[in-house]
Amino acid sequence: LPQALGITIPMSLLLGILVGFGRLSADREFVALQACGVSVFRILRPLGTLALVCTGATAYVMIVALPNANQRFREITFNVVASQAEGDVKPRVFYDNFPNQVVYVRDIPQAGGWRDVFLADSTHPNETDVYFAKRGRLLIDRPKHMVQLELEEGTQHTTYAREPDKADVSSFQRLVLKMDAEAVFPRTQIMKGDNEKTIAELRATIADNTAHGFPSYSQLFTIQQKFAIPAACLVLAMIGLALGATNRKEGKLAGFVLGIGVLFVYYVLLFASRGLALGGRMSPSMAPWMANVLLGIVGVALVMWRAGSGDQPIRISIPTFWRPREAATAPSANGRATPRRGVVLVVRIPHIDWPRPRLLDLYIARLYLVVFMLSFAALIGVFYISTFIDLADKLYRGSATPRLLARFFYWQTPQYVFYIIPLSALVAALVTIGLLTKNSELVVMRACGISLYRSAVPVLAFGLLFSGVLFALQELVLADWNEHAR
Numbered sequence: 043l044p045q046a047l048g049i050t051i052p053m054s055l056l057l058g059i060l061v062g063f064g065r066l067s068a069d070r071e072f073v074a075l076q077a078c079g080v081s082v083f084r085i086l087r088p089l090g091t092l093a094l095v096c097t098g099a100t101a102y103v104m105i106v107a108l109p110n111a112n113q114r115f116r117e118i119t120f121n122v123v124a125s126q127a128e129g130d131v132k133p134r135v136f137y138d139n140f141p142n143q144v145v146y147v148r149d150i151p152q153a154g155g156w157r158d159v160f161l162a163d164s165t166h167p168n169e170t171d172v173y174f175a176k177r178g179r180l181l182i183d184r185p186k187h188m189v190q191l192e193l194e195e196g197t198q199h200t201t202y203a204r205e206p207d208k209a210d211v212s213s214f215q216r217l218v219l220k221m222d223a224e225a226v227f228p229r230t231q232i233m234k235g236d237n238e239k240t241i242a243e244l245r246a247t248i249a250d251n252t253a254h255g256f257p258s259y260s261q262l263f264t265i266q267q268k269f270a271i272p273a274a275c276l277v278l279a280m281i282g283l284a285l286g287a288t289n290r291k292e293g294k295l296a297g298f299v300l301g302i303g304v305l306f307v308y309y310v311l312l313f314a315s316r317g318l319a320l321g322g323r324m325s326p327s328m329a330p331w332m333a334n335v336l337l338g339i340v341g342v343a344l345v346m347w348r349a350g351s352g353d354q355p356i357r358i359s360i361p362t363f364w365r366p367r368e369a370a371t372a373p374s375a376n377g378r379a380t381p382r383r384g385v386v387l388v389v390r391i392p393h394i395d396w397p398r399p400r401l402l403d404l405y406i407a408r409l410y411l412v413v414f415m416l417s418f419a420a421l422i423g424v425f426y427i428s429t430f431i432d433l434a435d436k437l438y439r440g441s442a443t444p445r446l447l448a449r450f451f452y453w454q455t456p457q458y459v460f461y462i463i464p465l466s467a468l469v470a471a472l473v474t475i476g477l478l479t480k481n482s483e484l485v486v487m488r489a490c491g492i493s494l495y496r497s498a499v500p501v502l503a504f505g506l507l508f509s510g511v512l513f514a515l516q517e518l519v520l521a522d523w524n525e526h527a528r
Contacts, residue, residue, distance in 0.1 A: 048108060048271060051100045053305055055093065056278040060301045063286025072287055082287060082349040086280075093279035100272035108268075109240050131156070131180070140221055141165075145191075147178070155179040159193060163219070168203040173217070181218075189221040241265055262326035263319045267312075270330035274308065277338045284344030302423035308333050309427055399500070402492065407500040409477065414470035414504070421462045426451065453527035456519045460512060467508050471501050 066072045075085070131137045137145040142165045148158035159178035163171040175196030182189050196217065200210040239247065244265050248258040285300050311333035319329035399407070433447060478484045478497075487497050 047103045048100060051096050051103070052271065052274045052278055055096045055275050056282045056301050056305065059089065059279060059282030060286045063283070063288075067286065067288045082283065082345060085283060085287065086345070089279050089283055090276075093275045096275040097272045100275060101269070104268040104271055105241065109243075143221065159196070161191065161193070161219070170201050170203075172199040172201075173197070173219075174199075175217075180221075191219045191221050193217045193219070239264075241268065257322070259320050259322060259326045263316060263329055266327050266330040267316075270312075270334055273331075273334055274337075277334050277341050278304070278308070280341035280345050281337065284341060284348045287348055302420045302427075304337070306423055306427050306430075308337060309430060311336060313430070402487070402497070403500045406474065406478070406497065407504070410470050410474045410501055410504060413473045414466050417466040417469040417473075418462055421465055422455075422458055425458045425462070429454070450527055453523050456515055456523045457527070460515050460520060463508050463512055467505060470504075474501065 063072070066075075131145060131147055131150075133147055133150050135146075137147075142163065144162045146160040147156040150156055156178040157176065159173070159175045161171075161173040161175075161178075163173070173193055173196055175193035177194040179192050180189070181192055193214070194216050195214075197211060197213045198217070202208050239261075244261045248261045251258045251261070281304055282301065285304075312330065315324060315329035315332040318324035319326035324332075429451070430447075433442065433450070475484075484494070484497065488494070
């Protein structure tokens with residue numbers, strides 16, 4: 043949980059600000075605030091308080107809770123993996139993970155325990171003990187580091203290598219045998235990694251590395267990262283204000299998608315700086331702050347820009363050579379430029395009333411498609427961010443290259459699309475109907491004699507289209523692309 047909180051608290055802060063300000067912008071409440079003389083800088087005060095609270099919570103998680111929680115999680119995981127002997131004994135399968143011992147069980151009742159147990163024990167030299175019992179079970183005492191096998195109502199057969207003709211047979215009602223504990227419990231203590239160490243332990247490791255002449259890039263980076271990630275809450279709060287505070291109603295979902303993009307950029311910069319620091323190409327004490335500094339500069343610039351033009355959207359200029367050229371003109375007799383006219387050929391085709399979308403269908407389809415694309419972009423961004431965080435360690439440990447990671451994302455994208463299309467279609471349908479209801483447009487449609495079923499035709503058409511896309515992905519694409527991703 044602390045590992046997840048260290049990532050999700052800054053992310054939740056940014057997305058929460060975007061959603062909150064998106065509602066204010068959609069309901070024109072931000073316009074009312076500006077009309078009352080409330081500036082963007084005044085809004086920074088409550089946001090700053092919230093960001094400071096999130097910074098403190100994230101700092102506690104990163105500095106105090108995370109090291110112990112990570113170490114405890116590793117120990118539990120290792121113990122679970124190491125203690126599979128409790129559940130690895132299968133009916134009618136020989137189990138030989140215990141040294142010099144083989145266990146065979148005919149049946150395992152649902153109530154627990156074993157039925158019709160066979161045990162061959164060759165622990166003692168020149169002697170073999172074979173046990174047959176009606177019932178048995180494995181007793182594990184973790185505090186005492188003991189493992190015992192309890193057998194009930196059975197017989198013991200002992201043979202000797204030096205005396206092949208001799209055999210001892212005895213019966214018992216209850217017999218407890220000591221098993222090898224190393225097959226169940228871990229043999230060594232789990233050593234702490236850098237993420238499992240406190241700041242004091244990291245500094246002790248740095249001092250030890252310095253004394254032996256070893257570099258301490260990872261330890262220095264980890265110490266600064268414990269402070270840089272909490273400070274990101276302040277940076278993300280500024281960016282959230284700049285992206286969310288707008289007078290335009292349509293900026294609500296666009297700001298949310300931009301927020302996902304900001305998070306992706308932040309974590310890419312953070313892990314890229316980690317790779318530079320561990321490679322010795324950047325100061326490990328400064329590398330964790332690179333993402334905060336770069337995004338902080340962008341955040342301050344956006345807040346300043348938003349304070350002066352709160353009603354303007356974020357525009358991206360199109361290069362001149364991509365813009366449509368104006369029609370060539372020729373001077374007229376009076377000196378004024380007039381457009382050149384060409385020969386126009388008119389061909390009259392008989393009118394055929396083909397079924398085609400009406401104006402209302404196009405309006406609903408456009409609204410649905412915009413919401414769908416924004417939801418799709420946001421969700422696929424979440425998939426990319428989570429996958430990148432999971433695989434970043436492999437990238438910077440050298441077990442994977444950036445090119446290999448990019449190829450993995452390329453081949454894995456159809457699987458993400460397969461997961462995201464149904465979710466995006468659901469979100470788009472809910473948001474579209476919600477917007478039509480909120481603006482009383484459904485009421486107007488019904489007043490004009492258009493039923494709800496007729497209004498939903500574009501949404502149903504997109505649903506059929508997406509079903510076909512999913513079927514095509516599943517039958518034609520996923521198998522081959524997933525194989526390449528593996």
